[in-house]
Amino acid sequence: MNTNNSRGRSLACGIGAYAIGKAILNGIIGAFSLKDILIGAAMALFLFLGFKFTNYIIAAILAVIALMHLPDNISNLGSNWIYLLEGIIDIGCAVMLCTNADIKQHFTNGVG
Numbered sequence: 869m870n871t872n873n874s875r876g877r878s879l880a881c882g883i884g885a886y887a888i889g890k891a892i893l894n895g896i897i898g899a900f901s902l903k904d905i906l907i908g909a910a911m912a913l914f915l916f917l918g919f920k921f922t923n924y925i926i927a928a929i930l931a932v933i934a935l936m937h938l939p940d941n942i943s944n945l946g947s948n949w950i951y952l953l954e955g956i957i958d959i960g961c962a963v964m965l966c967t968n969a970d971i972k973q974h975f976t977n978g979v980g
């Protein structure tokens with residue numbers, strides 16, 4: 869595996885750790901979901917590996933999930949403030965995955 873930018877890899881792995889931590893936190897404060905933890909782990913793995921264009925796919929997943937839950941999180945702001953904060957962080961991570969030069973340089977590995 870060729871990772872061309874160690875700072876980009878570190879940032880991507882941080883976002884992957886956030887995805888796993890978010891799934892665990894949601895399991896603690898809400899309903900436990902093994903599926904969410906596995907999805908977070910898969911995202912973290914692909915963020916670590918740095919395959920071409922997976923940063924854009926993961927950014928899209930994060931953004932879609934945040935935007936899907938945004939109306940509920942805003943309408944119940946008193947009880948859902950932590951979910952709104954997660955959504956804001958999700959959007960920030962998605963933007964970083966698409967615009968940060970170091971992260972984009974990390975995602976240059978081929979599959980073979």
